[in-house]
Amino acid sequence: MGDTITLKIDGQEVRARPGMTVLEAAREAGIEIPALCHHEKMTPYGACRICSVEAEMDGKTKIVASCGYPVEPGLVIRTRSPRVDRIRKTVIELVSPQANTDGDLGGDLKKLADEYGADIHRFEARLQSKSRRCTLCGLCVRYCDEVVGAHAIGFVGRGIDRHVVFFPDKASKVCASCQGCFKICPTGKIGAEADGTYFGFTIDDFLAGRL
Numbered sequence: 001m002g003d004t005i006t007l008k009i010d011g012q013e014v015r016a017r018p019g020m021t022v023l024e025a026a027r028e029a030g031i032e033i034p035a036l037c038h039h040e041k042m043t044p045y046g047a048c049r050i051c052s053v054e055a056e057m058d059g060k061t062k063i064v065a066s067c068g069y070p071v072e073p074g075l076v077i078r079t080r081s082p083r084v085d086r087i088r089k090t091v092i093e094l095v096s097p098q099a100n101t102d103g104d105l106g107g108d109l110k111k112l113a114d115e116y117g118a119d120i121h122r123f124e125a126r127l128q129s130k131s132r133r134c135t136l137c138g139l140c141v142r143y144c145d146e147v148v149g150a151h152a153i154g155f156v157g158r159g160i161d162r163h164v165v166f167f168p169d170k171a172s173k174v175c176a177s178c179q180g181c182f183k184i185c186p187t188g189k190i191g192a193e194a195d196g197t198y199f200g201f202t203i204d205d206f207l208a209g210r211l
């Protein structure tokens with residue numbers, strides 16, 4: 001089959017199609033790689049690096065972000081190794097202070113912190129930022145732009161002041177019936193806490209069309 005690329009993932013021979021990423025090929029073969037800023041309906045973003053894997057080609061090994069790395073014939077991928085696990089643990093520890101609210105992590109991030117034994121308080125003091133339960137992964141913003149096409153949510157501010165807001169003029173027209181971003185937020189922030197303190201209005205406002 002000329003259109004098939006064969007590579008190895010965790011010792012298993014995997015067949016992939018040209019143009020697929022390592023993450024896609026692995027998932028199609030039933031091999032799970034964690035991802036925070038990735039969604040299959042959107043273009044790879046490469047922001048969080050939680051999807052890092054070891055990629056070996058011609059005897060050389062490097063760490064790559066599997067969500068954006070294309071499959072190649074003969075590529076050897078290791079999704080778990082001491083090096084990969086250390087990177088994932090550190091990524092989780094770095095994003096956790098942003099996501100941690102009252103000592104509680106939400107959604108996928110909580111599961112990952114448990115799996116990799118991450119100390120979610122490790123960088124809290126150094127980052128010195130108010131916890132916002134948002135890792136700035138941009139999934140919600142890109143979902144709204146690329147999938148829904150509504151552009152109702154976006155980033156504002158710079159540096160540690162950067163955060164996500166809904167744009168009321170557009171949100172009032174689409175968000176009540178959509179809420180697609182609520183389901184894909186890896187920390188559960190949007191679905192659980194779309195409240196007056198963070199977004200300036202509540203889920204009830206959405207549903208009641210009061211925006």
Ligand code: FES
Nearest residue numbers: 046048049051067
């Ligand atoms: S999921 Fe690959 S960099 Fe975030």
